Amino acid sequence: MPTRVRETERKYEAPADFALPDLTAAEPVHTTSGPVRSELDATYFDTADLRLARAGITLRRRTGGSDAGWHAKLPVAPDVRDEIRVPLGRAKTRVPEDLAVLVRAHTLGAPLAPVVRITTERHEWELKDADGGTIALLADDRVTAHPVDDEPHAWRELEVEATDRDVLAAVGAVLGAQPAQSTSKLAQALGDRAKTTRRPDLPTDPTAADVALDYLRAQAAALRAHDTGVRLDTDDAVHQFRVAARRLRSALRSFRPLLDRDRVNALRVELKWLAGEAAVARDTEVLTGELQAELAALPTENVLGPVSAHLTAELGRAAANGRTQVLSAVDSDRYLALLTDLDAFLTAPPWTKRATRPAARELRKPIRKAWRALAASVAAVDATTNPTDRDSALHQARKDAKKARYTAEAVAPVFGAKLDTWRKHIKSAQKPLGLHQDAVVARTTLRDIGVRAYLSGDNAFTYGLLHARQDARAARAETEFTREWKRLRRARAPRWLR
Structure with missing residues (x-):
């Protein structure tokens, strides 16, 4: 060992x-x-x-x-x-x-x-x-x-x-x-x-290709760095590994007009697969921490039956399955092929003519596109009244907020402090959306575990109570998102973004 x-x-x-x-x-x-x-x-x-x-x-x-x-x-x-x-x-x-x-x-x-x-x-x-x-x-x-x-x-x-x-x-x-x-x-x-391979500094007036390649190389390096943590079961390694895969996939979408579309799309498919293989391990990690904290916050007289033991057993099995899944992914030939293709892509990027244009002009476009997609998804939330559909719409807004934030990070060297301030507001709006989605997942899990406990003869009262607390948590998160969205709309941003 x-x-x-x-x-x-x-x-x-x-x-x-x-x-x-x-x-x-x-x-x-x-x-x-x-x-x-x-x-x-x-x-x-x-x-x-x-x-x-x-x-x-x-x-x-x-x-x-x-x-x-x-x-x-x-x-x-x-x-x-x-x-x-x-x-x-x-x-x-x-x-x-x-x-x-x-x-x-x-x-x-x-x-x-x-x-x-x-x-x-x-x-x-x-x-x-x-x-x-x-x-x-x-x-x-x-x-x-x-x-x-x-x-x-x-x-x-x-x-x-x-x-x-x-x-x-x-x-x-x-x-x-x-x-x-x-x-x-x-x-x-x-x-x-x-000699250790180091990322070169960006030139004073970078092209779109300079900025894109710098960011893609950084995220590829992060993916490899966290690969080791995943294998060693280091705290937060699966999360950071998954984030690196998502950032790479998001950046490839943002920079797609600069690169050969077919090769970009092929890499994005494989990165989506990789992030998905890490999903169970990461989601279970988050869920376990949340539900155990919620259970510990309940008065002892409201905890009826072996609730903690049931949660530990159920989530422990899910965590073990998630770990097996992510380890199988990083041990697979498919993962090696992805890394090999990614290396070849970054060694000789298949640039289009647009990649040679000044970054300050060309890279405004993916930011505008990401912002419009986010605004449209938030409008869809406002237009939805069905609770289930609203949960889905909020989840889509969360994904679009994350894409906008990642895009802003990718082009940050070009646009400076004003765009960075806007990115921070995006992150503040994304956070309650994440908490809302965590509550949605927790509710589903609590219902499933509660039903199994009831059918086995245990009292399911505490699971219902925890479910109600997650309902309240989701409502608070949605209220917080509304406040943060208003702040974001009022926030200073580059004039060309509006």
Whole structure:
């Protein structure tokens, strides 16, 4: 079973004659212990074209030290990475399946093979506070890299690891060493070949193609980043994964006039499928939190029978089914084909002539279109009196509000603060629509569970009470939406949007 450790660390360059300073000069450090010497021997694995390294991911088999094993290091934020660990086992050249699947969205099934062996002589100190607690680790590493296709080379580096960023900064300031240009030993060993792929800055006067490609690449990267969280069952990962798929699909619709329509439509079909496969897991996550909170808010005398146990069992089964569904999706050949097609699309976009026009002129059109669609869906709500039809109309307005917000996000670099203010008003109007839809789904679920409880001989009173509370919640959300919609209509927006 893999284990996960979050590492917050900074690396520093150190020449051979670098002398470590007195580390107790760092304000939080009162004493040090060490050094403890260890010999580390790591073999790093990647695809032939170094896809993992270029994504900032390292995958290695390491012996020596207190954490010998197979490790996958995944970027989280600057200076922060999650390390996923698997025991060594017998295999030396075959990556454990538990780790291979974590990076599948990057490798796309390409073989993983050794690319470099790195040996390290490590001297490590524990840095302690006034109470004797360890607040940081300092490693002084003498490193030798043996690339499979190049000459060996050696260097010295320092690593400071701490969970508190203030401690990290204080120790780094006392060290007085130059921050390392490479984020990992692998990156240092392979040089420019392993350079992390970064999005280029937009030009001063971008074309529509510049803006579209920048946003599409960002969302494709987000999809891959959250793929790992989905597989590890990280909090909110399914939600963010689904959002990335939806944003990609929405952007492809907004930018469709700039690109080959058939290829755009084909990708949108697959992204709709992917978001749908994550729907049950995400919706159940939201529903579980809401219903358990509502149940906890009821007076105990109004909770008749094993309601909590029934909700836990029913929603637990739904959550398990949803997780199975989303994992089956990301493990499927169809998903790999989608990622492969998306890479090819973004590497050589099939632009139309309109893509070469100035973004400031061409990208007003998708915003206007999204705004008109939202206004029409809200008008449809106002024209509907049947409760069931009204729920559907409000749900459509929610989807159109989300599309308008995503479109505004996609073109934000062009139109600046005024459009961003408008986007925030759209988001404020969308939020109560989301709460309304959550209440609609909760009512249906409560009725179904309540009926099953009644037929099994339990008292269904509490389910009816919870159902009524969701009715009230939906009504409050609709009232809030009406207020936010009026604010949106009065909000300042670019003149061309009206």
